[in-house]
Amino acid sequence: MVGIVIVSHSKQLAEGVRELATQMVPGEVAVAVAAGMDDPENPLGTDAMQVYQAIASVYTDDGVLVLMDLGSAVMSAEMALEFLADEQRQNVHLCAAPLVEGTIAAVVAAASAQDIHQVMAEAQAALTAKATQLGYTPISPQSEQGTGQGKEIQLFVRNALGLHARPAAKFVATSAKFQSKIWVKNLTKGSEFVRGDSINQVTTLGVRQGDKLAIAADGIDADAALLALRALIEGNFGEGDLAPVSSPVSPPVLVSTSPSLQGIPASGGVAIAPILNFLPAPLIVDGSTSKFIPQLLADEPEVEWQKLHSALRSAQQEIQTLLFHTDTQIGDAEAGIFDAHLLLLQDPMVIEKAHKYIFEHNFQAATAWQTVMDEVAANYRQLEDPYLQERVADVVDVGQRVLHLLLGRPLAKLDISQPAIVVANDLTPSDTASLDPSKVLGICITSGSATSHTAIIARSLGIPAVAGVPSSILHLADGTMVAMDGETGTVWVEPDVETVNFLQSKQNTQQLAQQQALTIAHQPATTIDGSHLSIFANITSINDVQSALDLGAEGVGLFRTEFLYMDRDTPPSESEQLTAYQAIAQALEKRPLIIRTLDVGGDKPLPYLDLPPETNPFLGVRGIRFCLQHPQILKTQLRAILQASAGQNIKVMFPMITTMGEIQAAKTILAEVKEELQQAHIPFDTAMEVGIMIEVPSAVAIADKLATEVDFFSIGTNDLSQYIMASDRTNPLVANLADPLHPSVLRTIQQTVQAAHQAGIWVGLCGELATEPLAAPILLGLGLDEVSLNAPGIPRLKQTIAQLRLPQTQAIVQAALQADEPTQVRELIATALSQTI
Numbered sequence: 001m002v003g004i005v006i007v008s009h010s011k012q013l014a015e016g017v018r019e020l021a022t023q024m025v026p027g028e029v030a031v032a033v034a035a036g037m038d039d040p041e042n043p044l045g046t047d048a049m050q051v052y053q054a055i056a057s058v059y060t061d062d063g064v065l066v067l068m069d070l071g072s073a074v075m076s077a078e079m080a081l082e083f084l085a086d087e088q089r090q091n092v093h094l095c096a097a098p099l100v101e102g103t104i105a106a107v108v109a110a111a112s113a114q115d116i117h118q119v120m121a122e123a124q125a126a127l128t129a130k131a132t133q134l135g136y137t138p139i140s141p142q143s144e145q146g147t148g149q150g151k152e153i154q155l156f157v158r159n160a161l162g163l164h165a166r167p168a169a170k171f172v173a174t175s176a177k178f179q180s181k182i183w184v185k186n187l188t189k190g191s192e193f194v195r196g197d198s199i200n201q202v203t204t205l206g207v208r209q210g211d212k213l214a215i216a217a218d219g220i221d222a223d224a225a226l227l228a229l230r231a232l233i234e235g236n237f238g239e240g241d242l243a244p245v246s247s248p249v250s251p252p253v254l255v256s257t258s259p260s261l262q263g264i265p266a267s268g269g270v271a272i273a274p275i276l277n278f279l280p281a282p283l284i285v286d287g288s289t290s291k292f293i294p295q296l297l298a299d300e301p302e303v304e305w306q307k308l309h310s311a312l313r314s315a316q317q318e319i320q321t322l323l324f325h326t327d328t329q330i331g332d333a334e335a336g337i338f339d340a341h342l343l344l345l346q347d348p349m350v351i352e353k354a355h356k357y358i359f360e361h362n363f364q365a366a367t368a369w370q371t372v373m374d375e376v377a378a379n380y381r382q383l384e385d386p387y388l389q390e391r392v393a394d395v396v397d398v399g400q401r402v403l404h405l406l407l408g409r410p411l412a413k414l415d416i417s418q419p420a421i422v423v424a425n426d427l428t429p430s431d432t433a434s435l436d437p438s439k440v441l442g443i444c445i446t447s448g449s450a451t452s453h454t455a456i457i458a459r460s461l462g463i464p465a466v467a468g469v470p471s472s473i474l475h476l477a478d479g480t481m482v483a484m485d486g487e488t489g490t491v492w493v494e495p496d497v498e499t500v501n502f503l504q505s506k507q508n509t510q511q512l513a514q515q516q517a518l519t520i521a522h523q524p525a526t527t528i529d530g531s532h533l534s535i536f537a538n539i540t541s542i543n544d545v546q547s548a549l550d551l552g553a554e555g556v557g558l559f560r561t562e563f564l565y566m567d568r569d570t571p572p573s574e575s576e577q578l579t580a581y582q583a584i585a586q587a588l589e590k591r592p593l594i595i596r597t598l599d600v601g602g603d604k605p606l607p608y609l610d611l612p613p614e615t616n617p618f619l620g621v622r623g624i625r626f627c628l629q630h631p632q633i634l635k636t637q638l639r640a641i642l643q644a645s646a647g648q649n650i651k652v653m654f655p656m657i658t659t660m661g662e663i664q665a666a667k668t669i670l671a672e673v674k675e676e677l678q679q680a681h682i683p684f685d686t687a688m689e690v691g692i693m694i695e696v697p698s699a700v701a702i703a704d705k706l707a708t709e710v711d712f713f714s715i716g717t718n719d720l721s722q723y724i725m726a727s728d729r730t731n732p733l734v735a736n737l738a739d740p741l742h743p744s745v746l747r748t749i750q751q752t753v754q755a756a757h758q759a760g761i762w763v764g765l766c767g768e769l770a771t772e773p774l775a776a777p778i779l780l781g782l783g784l785d786e787v788s789l790n791a792p793g794i795p796r797l798k799q800t801i802a803q804l805r806l807p808q809t810q811a812i813v814q815a816a817l818q819a820d821e822p823t824q825v826r827e828l829i830a831t832a833l834s835q836t837i
């Protein structure tokens with residue numbers, strides 16, 4: 001094995017270089033030092049005799065390489081050669097390489113049993129890696145180009161710093177153990193093959209964490225060599241686990257003594273405020289204050305009796321659904337409550353009394369029902385047993401359920417006068433949409449998940465929210481002080497000073513970060529290497545448009561029109577819709593506006609449509625299914641959209657497309673509407689683009705075929721995740737499964753993007769995945785053309801994109817697609833980002 005001698009004026013310097021170099025390949029190579037003078041007064045200098053002795057101490061017939069710092073060190077080394085015998089002198093080479101880099105390269109090459117000429121060549125080329133990294137014209141590697149023939153493997157480098165000096169040395173040392181020639185290239189950076197036994201060439205590949213390597217081996221032990229290299233790389237070069245997920249500076253940790261409740265993070269941000277329980281006010285049918293007073297007396301008792309029967313049947317179905325969900329998701333004991341409710345509904349005494357009031361007193365159904373339920377409640381109140389007295393709440397609950405159905409009224413609105421954190425079992429999406437963020441500082445619900453519509457709307461309003469909070473929160477009195485962190489899903493009851501201070505400082509940091517991100521929010525989202533992604537906003541009404549533009553939205557990628565249909569008794573007319581669409585298009589000033597047709601069902605019911613309750617509403621009559629069953633509603637909407645499209649940049653999008661037949665049927669209705677408008681000489685954009693949401697697995701499977709029917713796709717990861725992972729997006733108990741960063745979901749997105757691009761159409765994404773802070777590299781690397789998200793997330797997304805490079809994001813995607821779990825995906829993205837940003 002070649003020996004190495006380090007000649008320097010400074011003993012400390014030489015020893016330091018030796019320490020550095022031998023760490024690369026500990027104990028394998030003989031490295032001697034000839035440095036400094038034996039004079040305490042003048043310690044700096046070199047001595048030819050010392051150099052000679054150092055050479056002699058490491059000398060073998062394989063040769064010795066001498067590396068020097070400068071000036072007299074070179075002269076001393078030259079003189080030392082004079083002391084050697086002729087046959088030894090020809091094996092000792094003085095090397096012009098830089099001392100530090102050259103020695104390291106030489107030691108690594110020597111350790112891999114390269115001959116003296118190769119070791120010298122390695123040392124001489126030692127500046128190449130540094131020069132390349134610093135942007136100087138690289139010195140071309142001396143070795144011949146690899147053929148890449150023979151056996152080949154491809155794999156990702158996952159250790160924290162990639163092929164930095166020590167892992168590169170290990171790579172070279174491992175390669176050198178085999179007879180086969182090893183070649184390696186960095187696929188992520190598009191490099192050529194270089195020699196795997198050359199430390200300089202391997203280092204020059206600039207391999208970073210997440211990069212993909214191709215390693216080729218040619219020779220009799222190629223399989224063994226590749227196996228060893230795979231083990232080395234997959235074992236992270238012995239560096240232990242991946243770097244921690246957090247950014248290099250660990251965030252401060254809160255040590256709180258306040259009682260806390262853990263829920264599911266639903267909308268980021270911090271809130272500290274008194275709570276307000278949202279318990280909808282009961283409907284009253286005989287009170288003079290109610291605006292829902294029906295006529296007390298009925299003309300046709302039979303009609304009223306049928307009405308009551310139909311309401312009782314619907315209530316029974318609703319309660320059965322609740323019972324089923326509670327039983328499977330929470331437990332028998334809680335489900336028992338709904339058993340009691342069912343018994344109450346079927347109680348013959350209750351039914352007989354209602355019959356009597358309708359037929360003998362000519363009461364309307366609602367009046368008769370409330371009268372009976374008031375009597376039942378009063379009877380319970382008179383009982384002495386406190387347990388039975390508590391059953392009054394159940395009587396009132398059942399009574400109200402039937403009354404709401406009889407009167408066709410949605411639940412009462414949340415009326416809030418002082419800033420508060422709203423606590424509720426659930427809020428309907430329309431309840432949430434009507435919240436005033438200046439008053440509602442936070443939302444804690446005991447149901448739901450991060451992709452339930454309540455959570456989505458909370459995010460778009462910038463209201464911190466936690467879903468799936470343990471139900472004990474419902475027992476807190478109004479006015480109880482609560483602190484919540486929507487990012488972690490933690491809620492503190494009566495927080496102590498430390499908790500409040502901690503959260504306030506977190507809030508300040510978040511506000512500062514948002515302000516910084518805002519400074520570039522109005523620039524296009526472009527990576528360092530020039531790749532571009534269009535960033536649009538998701539909106540639910542005209543009220544969202546200005547703030548979306550202020551936050552840097554370049555258009556609207558998803559207008560959830562169902563909110564136009566909520567909080568009313570009948571669907572909006574054509575002219576109402578036209579006015580709404582025109583107002584939004586005008587506010588956008590020719591920026592794209594993608595209007596999604598009505599997507600009701602699932603967790604967005606429309607009470608006035610009188611749809612029968614479904615056991616699995618997310619698998620039922622949702623989105624386009626509902627519209628195709630009610631073509632008149634769809635036609636009215638399409639007429640309004642088409643008319644609004646005249647002179648504007650409007651596109652239409654159909655939700656929940658599952659089959660070719662559905663999109664064809666929807667397009668047929670669109671064509672009919674166009675025909676009608678043409679006949680009536682009403683202008684519209686004849687070239688208006690038509691797209692579909694890709695949000696059910698069947699649509700992914702036939703994306704190539706669907707792409708032939710439309711101009712664009714938009715991937716709805718909220719539904720796609722719940723359907724791919726078979727986990728209800730409103731169920732907190734399976735929320736962790738319906739994760740859009742699950743590799744299964746990511747693979748379906750990749751398939752969809754590929755199908756769209758192969759068919760020559762563009763593809764966007766409008767699910768909540770885009771709001772996830774770690775998603776930016778995934779969105780880019782997957783090759784999406786557009787991304788639409790809740791506007792408050794736009795500045796941060798643009799800021800992250802501006803710090804990425806496309807090949808790096810593609811490598812992250814490749815690694816993510818191979819991961820086992822979303823936690824791994826998050827880890828690998830976080831680690832990559834912490835080194836980039």
Ligand code: PEP
Pocket residue numbers: 456558560599695715716717718719720766767768
């Ligand atoms: C989705 O499913 O991802 C989506 C954007 O639609 P919505 O959340 O309205 O169902």
Ligand code: MG
Pocket residue numbers: 655695716718719
């Ligand atoms: Mg959807």
